[in-house]
Amino acid sequence: METRSRAFYLLAGxxxxxxxxxxxxxxxxxxxxxxxxxxxxxFPMNGVSTHWFAELFxxxxxxxxxxxxxxxFALGLMVMVSTLFVAVTAGLAFRKKFTGSGVLFYxxxxxxxIPSILISLGVGLIFNQxxxxxxWATSGFGSQLTWTLPxxxxxxxxxxxxxxxxFEEAARDQGATPWQTIRFVILPIIAxxxxxxxxxxxxxxxxxxxxxxxxxxxxxxxxxxxxGMTTNVTTPVIYALGTLTTLFSLGIIVVFLLLVWGMGRRRxxxxxxxxxxx
Numbered sequence: 271m272e273t274r275s276r277a278f279y280l281l282a283g284x285x286x287x288x289x290x291x292x293x294x295x296x297x298x299x300x301x302x303x304x305x306x307x308x309x310x311x312x313f314p315m316n317g318v319s320t321h322w323f324a325e326l327f328x329x330x331x332x333x334x335x336x337x338x339x340x341x342x343f344a345l346g347l348m349v350m351v352s353t354l355f356v357a358v359t360a361g362l363a364f365r366k367k368f369t370g371s372g373v374l375f376y377x378x379x380x381x382x383x384i385p386s387i388l389i390s391l392g393v394g395l396i397f398n399q400x401x402x403x404x405x406w407a408t409s410g411f412g413s414q415l416t417w418t419l420p421x422x423x424x425x426x427x428x429x430x431x432x433x434x435x436x437f438e439e440a441a442r443d444q445g446a447t448p449w450q451t452i453r454f455v456i457l458p459i460i461a462x463x464x465x466x467x468x469x470x471x472x473x474x475x476x477x478x479x480x481x482x483x484x485x486x487x488x489x490x491x492x493x494x495x496x497x498g499m500t501t502n503v504t505t506p507v508i509y510a511l512g513t514l515t516t517l518f519s520l521g522i523i524v525v526f527l528l529l530v531w532g533m534g535r536r537r538x539x540x541x542x543x544x545x546x547x548x
Contacts, residue, residue, distance in 0.1 A: 296516060303509035311506060322510040335511060338495035341406055345491060346476040348407070349414050353471035354464060357422030361430045362452070378423055381416040386480035389416050394484040409485040414478055418471045425470070429463045462530045469526040473519060 302309075306317020326335065360378075364371060381389060393413040397404050437459065441451045457464070479493040486494055492515065499508050 299509045300513045300516070303506055303513040305506040305509075309506050311504065311509075322506045323514070325505075325507045326510055326514065334490070335492075335495060338490045338492045339515075341489060342476050342492035345406060345411060345414065346472040348411055349418050349475035350468045350471035352411075352415060353418045353422040354468050356419055357426040357467050358457075358464065360423055361426030362456075364427060365430055375423075379420040382420045386417070387483065389413055390481045390484040393481075397485075404485060404487040406482065406486040406489055406491055409487070410482050410491070413481040413485040414475045417478060417481055418474045421470050421474065422467045425463060425467050426460075429460050433460070461533055465526050465529050465533075469523065472522060476519065476522075 302311070302313070302315065303322055304318050304320065305315050305322060306319045307321045309316040309322075364375070390413055393409050393416075394404055397409045402408070433456070437455050438451050441455045446454070477493060478491075479497065482491050482494060490498065496508065496511060496515075499511070
């Protein structure tokens with residue numbers, strides 16, 4: 271029987287500590303959210319119940335939890351669609367070199383290295399100077415795109431860099447127009463990557479705090495609402511909210527993964543049917 275070296279156990283222990291550091295806070299919040307009606311914000315727990323989850327669906331003395339959730343969800347969808355559209359069209363455009371392409375690329379991803387709070391401040395100031403209303407659906411939307419678009423662009427550039435152009439050549443040989451080639455050849459092949467870009471766009475927007483802080487206007491998104499609750503809520507209801515939002519995010523990821531899995535199964539089925547037809 272092969273014996274493990276001391277280095278193996280040291281690395282395994284380090285990895286275990288890393289996992290505890292990474293997921294420990296989330297698990298702690300999840301556990302504390304099941305406190306009894308008289309429970310507090312710290313251990314030891316005072317009973318076990320789902321009381322604080324039920325409280326979320328009652329009229330809250332402070333804040334607008336469900337309004338903030340609807341705004342974050344709508345904003346996430348807007349950012350996801352915009353990120354997908356721009357990333358795909360830019361990916362197609364950058365397949366050929368054009369004047370200024372390098373400068374444009376670096377300008378597009380520069381916002382990743384600028385502090386998020388400065389982006390938020392800058393966008394808010396621009397809207398104020400132009401006499402436009404600072405609102406989560408306008409200035410907040412634009413601010414968040416500076417965060418999601420660079421990720422979408424980098425993913426699509428990597429995808430198109432590995433794309434086999436022989437598929438397009440075969441489509442053109444069969445008389446397909448450029449639009450038909452994109453619709454029936456390119457998009458189906460890169461569909462799993464499109465789902466990944468959409469997932470990035472939605473989740474990055476849904477959880478974004480800093481770039482929304484000074485651009486949301488009078489109505490909070492969910493991250494801003496949760497931050498506000500930390501200053502005046504002294505019950506585990508905030509933990510229950512954190513647990514539900516975490517489960518919602520995980521659910522979104524599972525849905526996207528199921529979409530990728532389903533598309534892979536459908537593609538494999540079509541391939542087997544075509545093979546049988548031959």
